[in-house]
Amino acid sequence: MRLDAQGQREDSGCAMKHLSRVSRLAACACLIALLLCLSTARSDAQTKRATEDSPALNDFLSRVNAYVKLRNDLEGSLPALKPTDQPEQLVERQQALAKKIAEAREKAERGDIFTREARKEFRRILRQQFQGPEARHARKTIRQGEPLPQMHLRVNQVYPEKVPLTTVPPTLLLKLPPLPKEVAFRIVGRDLVLHDVKANLIVDFIHEALP
Amino acid sequence: MVFAALASSLAAQQISLPLKPNSVRFAAIGDMGTGDNAQYGVAQRMTEFRQKFPFDFVIMLGDNMYGGKQPRDFEKKFEAPYKPLLDAKVQFYAALGNHDTPGERLYKLFNMNGQSYYTYKKGNVRFFALDSNYMSPEQLAWLEKELKNSGSGWKICYFHHPLYSSGAFHGSSVELRGLLEPIFTKYGVNVVFSGHEHVYERIKPQKGIYYFTEGASGELRYGNLRPTEFKAAGFDTDRTFMLVEISGDELYFQTVSRTGQTVDSGVIRRAPETQPAKVVAAQPAKARATQPASRRMRARTTAQRNVQTVAGPTLR
Numbered sequence: 384m385r386l387d388a389q390g391q392r393e394d395s396g397c398a399m400k401h402l403s404r405v406s407r408l409a410a411c412a413c414l415i416a417l418l419l420c421l422s423t424a425r426s427d428a429q430t431k432r433a434t435e436d437s438p439a440l441n442d443f444l445s446r447v448n449a450y451v452k453l454r455n456d457l458e459g460s461l462p463a464l465k466p467t468d469q470p471e472q473l474v475e476r477q478q479a480l481a482k483k484i485a486e487a488r489e490k491a492e493r494g495d496i497f498t499r500e501a502r503k504e505f506r507r508i509l510r511q512q513f514q515g516p517e518a519r520h521a522r523k524t525i526r527q528g529e530p531l532p533q534m535h536l537r538v539n540q541v542y543p544e545k546v547p548l549t550t551v552p553p554t555l556l557l558k559l560p561p562l563p564k565e566v567a568f569r570i571v572g573r574d575l576v577l578h579d580v581k582a583n584l585i586v587d588f589i590h591e592a593l594p
Numbered sequence: 595m596v597f598a599a600l601a602s603s604l605a606a607q608q609i610s611l612p613l614k615p616n617s618v619r620f621a622a623i624g625d626m627g628t629g630d631n632a633q634y635g636v637a638q639r640m641t642e643f644r645q646k647f648p649f650d651f652v653i654m655l656g657d658n659m660y661g662g663k664q665p666r667d668f669e670k671k672f673e674a675p676y677k678p679l680l681d682a683k684v685q686f687y688a689a690l691g692n693h694d695t696p697g698e699r700l701y702k703l704f705n706m707n708g709q710s711y712y713t714y715k716k717g718n719v720r721f722f723a724l725d726s727n728y729m730s731p732e733q734l735a736w737l738e739k740e741l742k743n744s745g746s747g748w749k750i751c752y753f754h755h756p757l758y759s760s761g762a763f764h765g766s767s768v769e770l771r772g773l774l775e776p777i778f779t780k781y782g783v784n785v786v787f788s789g790h791e792h793v794y795e796r797i798k799p800q801k802g803i804y805y806f807t808e809g810a811s812g813e814l815r816y817g818n819l820r821p822t823e824f825k826a827a828g829f830d831t832d833r834t835f836m837l838v839e840i841s842g843d844e845l846y847f848q849t850v851s852r853t854g855q856t857v858d859s860g861v862i863r864r865a866p867e868t869q870p871a872k873v874v875a876a877q878p879a880k881a882r883a884t885q886p887a888s889r890r891m892r893a894r895t896t897a898q899r900n901v902q903t904v905a906g907p908t909l910r
Contacts (some may be wrong), residue, residue, distance in 0.1 A: 468702040470668035512902045519770035527764045528692050544663045547692045553729035
């Protein structure tokens, strides 16, 4: 009996030890999960901050929206263009729109949209992207395009039609502020470009933005 | 002598697709818009093959026009080489490559309707043409929504940058894969076509999805394929195009070189929703080229019986 009882006690002691090990493990797992959640939440919050809660980026988006309103008004003054099988119409239309925008923004300078404060924010996001865990793949995405010729960008310049586009790393696009469909981010060399899609025009850019 | 050459040429142009009634038939080309002789050669071969395999449309996997985008470029790099197909009312559905410009979205003959990503349906197949140059969160959300609502038919995605590639020049788009593959698997995408790497390649099924790279319909990177664990078949010594037929739960494919040689072929059988599809048969080019037609057919039939066979030794 004693033995049994002892055995039982021993067993129950073992079970208690086992239980306490299990509960310790469970507690550890919970703690790790909690830390992971917190870290994800923190990282989400950082991303959110980068795109939504930053006064500099909000100001950037206001400037982008003002540009889009201007270019949409200008586009509205041109005859509407539907899909056409006449390439002449496509080319003429693009040129006409680019010319109108360039004329309307004759005095536009680099930094009008990417202001100094916005540039700081963009550089921070880019640094995070290209020095973080996704850096290797993001750099590979950029390198996957054909090497570009040396280009000296300027505002209101038409993006050269013979120069291929560099693929913008999709994980970077997840971190950058969302743009209206009329404009897109482009990467040319180490420059980050704001590109008017239909007019094929360089709206503004950050020189040597990529680390 | 002439007769022998003619017979050989006809044998080379043999169609290995079943031509089932009411099937969905299309061709796939990528990286073609050079305007040089090679593009015209492939286009001519496509026209010849269409006499035997009347496909209704062509999917374009990007780099539809290299270099200039002036009206004369549209003529030289698209309208002239594919004129016989355009005259026969064959429709072209383009995806944009890194050498294309957004302006091409409004070119009616590319059927993009002003969008850089779009979807359309042919028979029991839903196609999704994506813009892999700019995979924005908006595009990802759109894709997820469209796939979710796309029903139970075949789901085929195509875009320029390959998620898996044995090409030495570019290789796999790993970052893009990390974003797209979970969506593809979640919503049951069956087959993916890409270009960018100037070779032909078929990838072993990855998470139940079949990947093809057809980036040699104009450009070519001779000898650029290297050994990888995921390569099922490849061809990098001449330009190619693909012919595809979908009937019920079967997708038949045949990849043809500029000289009319079949360099790869096979059948993908779509299994019930949750299971990956299986390639039933495929033939490497060298074997096909050296066997007489009757033996080729026999080999294919034998392979077709073996439904578990996952095909094809690599060509290089």
